Amino acid sequence: MSETLAARHSHLAVLEAESIHILRETAAEFARPVMLYSIGKDSQVLLHLARKAFHPAPLPFPLLHVDTTWKFREMYRFRDEFTSRHGLNLLVHQNKKALAEGINPFDHGSQKYTHAMKTQSLLEALALHGFDAAFGGARRDEEKSRAKERVYSFRDRHGQWEPRKQRPELWNLYNGRIDAGESMRVFPLSNWTELDVWHYILKERIPVVPLYFAAERPVVSRNGQWIMVDDERMRLRPGEKPVLKRVRFRTLGCYPLSGAVESSAASVEEIITEMVESRVSERQGRLIDHDEEGSMELKKREGYF
């Protein structure tokens, strides 16, 4: 293989080497690590880096999808196809109690719903399997409280984050020592930006859910966002009538809470072009971030990753 000097030292090569280093440290130091898999583009990049880190061996940890049951149908399809094609060990966890109580994004509002179906569900899954380290694909450029996140983020026995008590993190020396019941969230993509992620997806030809690409989809306009009507569970408000729009998603979550953007970008190159020219942040379409000022921080304190 011939590589130019520039390519070896380009920031993507440096970021890749750093992320692989973090993945290997965690796998070596923890008894039961797990990789949180949300089916989004960052998850795909993280998984790709993990396959590189342990090649030619299989991943030394399972994947965990915390399933709210409200993801887009295309996400479930993609998840099952991708993980079976690559022989990945995927665990799926749903908060059965909350499901039985009928908690949903329409009746309970995004805050209560997210707490039950994501935060509680994640904590439940971690405890159930005794995981002591959980990889997440979060990046520091996403949101202001994420910018404060360490690569190794310590969580107490209740899965909580305490920003004032973060361990200092010097050089590339991560302190992964924990007591029984405590755990670590580990973020190998901390230093990547949204542009880096797309650029890497292009360079490495990493498959992503087709919802990131523009297509005609049935949507309704709600609070200034285009919400996709993905299945019959979508509750339409009086006067709302789905229309077909050429849209795509910059970030994927639960379909009633993910805003689409009008776009014609149908390839990774076109997405990058659009991103370069547009000046709106990716989390703008994330309704749960805007519940109130500092809402991500509060969610993280409770155990949201």
Add this chain to the structure above:
Amino acid sequence: MSAETQVQGRTDVQGFLAEHAEKELLRLAVVGSVDDGKSTLIGRLLYECNGLFEDQVAAVKRASAGGEIDFSLFTDGLRAEREQGITIDVAYRYFSTKRRKVIVADTPGHLQYTRNMATGASTADAAVILVDARLGILPQTRRHAYIASLLGIPYLAVAINKMDLMDFDPAVFQRLATEFEAFSRTLGFEQVRFFPISARTGDNITQPSARTPWHDGETLLGWLETLPHERRQEDAAFRFPVQYVLRPDLDYRGFAGQIVSGKVRLGDEVVVYPSRRRTHIASIDTFEGRLEEASAPASVTLRLTDEVDISRGDQIAHAEQPPRVLQDMEAMLVWFGEERLDTSRRYLVKHTSKYVPAHIEQVLWRKELEDLSEQPAPTLGLNDIAKVRLVCKRPVVCDPYRDNRRTGAFIVVDPLTNDTVAAGMILGGAGGQGADETRSLVSASERRERLGQSGAVLLLTGTPEVRDAALRLERALFDQGRHTATVRGDAENALALAEAGLLAILYTPVPQARLGLREQLRGAGVPWLELEPSEDVDTQVKRVLDAQEKTP
């Protein structure tokens, strides 16, 4: 998006990506005291380099009092920070210039959070230190400059901020620059540059200011674009701390890690430390295929021509550029612990990929940051910086920090609280001990010849009956003519016996202890084997004897 995206109309995406791909990554720390405008400066840099999105700008405009944008609101992210108006924790921000992608560590100035300042500065290639023109050089300024130099940051910009409140008076600027220069001369920065700025009004940050005709016109951004890039680690000695052993099947045994400095080629003769076994590079593997050559900072997997016993924490280097192997060393420490240093206590040192038990035997001196004098001190408290003598229970394969920032650095962990209590930088062997620590006048091979076996630790854990299993195994091995001993729970003792050539059976009925023991054994550089207490004793003996045969 960012300045890299200065494209008119339709973007030439291939051209843009080619340019983006070749950008260098620059890590920058911004430091200073409370209220001297760090957050405002960083907010301004992000805003003027198009590092922000429209909705972020709109949110800040809404939150800003009055008509002007409060740039500090772009960065202070935590509720507690907004409540108190101070930055508690280091935050990382991202923007691009024409040539560089910059990761900014926005570090807290408050005395209480000096550890977080050091966190941000430890990986930085350059630092900006802010000085409030009204208040001048403060003790915290000195402290931060000293820490920056201690951490080996070569390039420093001193931004004299709030010049608008001093009518851009050149005499004020000159006086502070002279004062800082006198202080920093002894600190050993490669370059110190001074900038008269106003973060609030945007003078000399990305645009030269018309209000400072007496300044040479260089802006902070101009400096960031042109300062020499991070020291290339390629020409340094090859260092490869082993992170992870990959064994997908019986035919493949690869040592995974990151090349922290230097480069390695196929066929190179290498030495594995601390065992000092010589071998050759048989293969440099990556997901994409095999490489002829690899250099820092690549993460790769190495395979060797000989079956050498290597575990996590060992280091691979070239014979002609050997690392130091030290147990007693002198080091600089920055103490972060809420509790004072206890010289009688055992701490854990994490160095590259291994933990080593250690004592901080003596504080040689403590730096008085007011005048940079060296003061005697019996112990260390929060934020003290000192030279100490450190005694490690196991050899540490290292370099002095001034030669190698990765193999010369360590952190100190309190094993009771698991807190990171100090950052350390290795100066060299203690008491003029430049060369290696000789641990015994009898070599391992002499012992092997005499005893007819290699020393090793056999780990048995997890069930209440494990003691019986350990005793049965000892009896069986003894009957096979082996020299053995059993130890309950204490890895240090077991390792000492193994080093003396015995098969030390280490057992503990406490399941939680297993992880800790494994970690200690991994870091020790002594062969060890984990056995299942449930296996019958014949199987265990066979596994032990097989492993013994493989050990040279």
